[in-house]
Every structure is written in C-alpha cells, then in structure tokens.
Amino acid sequence: MDYQFTIIVPVYNEEDNLPRVEKELLEYMQIASRKTKILFVNDGSKDSSQQHIEDIAKRHPEFQYISFKENRGLSAAIKAGFDYADTELVGYIDSDLQTDPKDFNVLLEHINDYDLVTGVRANRKDSFVKNMSSTIANGIRRTFTKDGMDDTGCPLKIIKTDYAKRIPMFEGLHRFLPAMILLQKGKIVQVPVKHFPRVAGEAKFGVWNRLIGPLMDCFAYLWMKKKYINYTVEKHN
Numbered sequence: 001m002d003y004q005f006t007i008i009v010p011v012y013n014e015e016d017n018l019p020r021v022e023k024e025l026l027e028y029m030q031i032a033s034r035k036t037k038i039l040f041v042n043d044g045s046k047d048s049s050q051q052h053i054e055d056i057a058k059r060h061p062e063f064q065y066i067s068f069k070e071n072r073g074l075s076a077a078i079k080a081g082f083d084y085a086d087t088e089l090v091g092y093i094d095s096d097l098q099t100d101p102k103d104f105n106v107l108l109e110h111i112n113d114y115d116l117v118t119g120v121r122a123n124r125k126d127s128f129v130k131n132m133s134s135t136i137a138n139g140i141r142r143t144f145t146k147d148g149m150d151d152t153g154c155p156l157k158i159i160k161t162d163y164a165k166r167i168p169m170f171e172g173l174h175r176f177l178p179a180m181i182l183l184q185k186g187k188i189v190q191v192p193v194k195h196f197p198r199v200a201g202e203a204k205f206g207v208w209n210r211l212i213g214p215l216m217d218c219f220a221y222l223w224m225k226k227k228y229i230n231y232t233v234e235k236h237n
Helices: 018-029 047-058 074-084 102-107 128-145 177-183 212-227
Strands: 005-011 036-044 061-068 090-094 114-123 156-160 188-193
Touching: 005 018, 005 074, 005 102, 018 036, 018 102, 018 114, 036 047, 036 074, 036 177, 074 090, 074 212, 090 102, 102 114, 102 156, 102 188, 114 177, 156 177, 177 188, 177 212
Parallel strands: 005 036, 005 090, 036 061, 114 188
Antiparallel strands: 090 156, 114 156
C-alpha cells in the first residue's frame, strides 16, 4: 500500500492498554486524512506486551513492530521509529492513550506549512504534582532552547520524516524535538489537543524524570547546539 504517514507507538509494559490501542488506532485509520500505518516499538517490555503486539500485527497488516532486546528508554524508542519509518510523514503517540489518535487529523491540517506540528494538552487530566513538575520543566527547557513551545512533553506530534531522520540520538531527545527541528532551520507550530486520564497501567516517570532529568538534558542540548552542523545538498548523482 502507498502509505504516507507512520504513527510510532512506544511500548513498555503496557499489556493492559494494548487492546484499547488496537481498537482506537483502527478507528483512526478509517478516518485518517493521510494513508496511515502503525509502528510499535517495544522497549524491552517484561510483561506480555510483545505477544499482544505480534497478535495485532498478524490480524492487521498495517500494524508493524520492532522489539528491543532490552529496555533503552522513550527517546531510544522514538528515534528507532524515526530510523525505521519509510513514509513522508512520521508521528508518535504514547500507548497509554492519554491523547486521542483522532487529533492527528487536527495536526495534519498544518503539516504542509510546517516541518513539525506538536500538540498542546488542553485541560490536562494529570495529578497536581505531575502538572506542576511538567510546567516547571517546560519553563526551564523553553529558557534554554528558545523554541516557544509550551508542552514539548505532549505525546502527539507529526514531523516530516526527512527532518526526523536527521535528529541525532541522545537521552531526553523526546523533550527537544521542536528545538531539534529549529536547529535544521525548520518551521514548527503547536496546536491544542484533547487530554484524558490514564485508564490502565502505570506512569513510567516520576518527579526526578520531569525536573532534574530535563534540566541536565538542557545543558547537553546547549553543547549540541554549539556543535551542530547543518547543511543543504544542492545536487547529487
């Protein structure tokens, strides 16, 4: 099939969520404004997630997967998805489905004019501690990167694949995707999307991950920004 859009779904111990992921992504693909396929990236799950993923792929050829030998983290899972994607557009959504796959169509309305379109979670349904720590972390990151984004942690994004493949691999890259597109002289925009409470499984990140980790990553980003090499190919044979 002539697919145009790959949705990456990072998975780590989400056996309870995967039946709902299958159902909601199938529903989205029926209304998707671009021909869409799904790429699960199993980040070394210890539960039965891999078996669920393989069963889904057997039932639906538009669902594919890669599986890590060991747990490497969300950034590695997203980067692997970028590397394996073979469509002109790539996006991702978390397997906890706290965002709505149908909102991909909202983001796709803007992708012709931008190189990255990211969601901003409206009326977030997380705990006070999680919301506050994310707000602080976003403020710190925004100060360092000057990317103007209010919610880079929103797990609903679309990127033009040629830009996504040029993003270097580093821990915490999922927080810096807009900034990494800006380093490539790309254009970015944020669009409000719906947000829901988690209904199954457990959150994989605590206050440390949302505050101290992002602060340390900001210094790594500043080093990378200073050393970043950007080029444009004029001709090739």
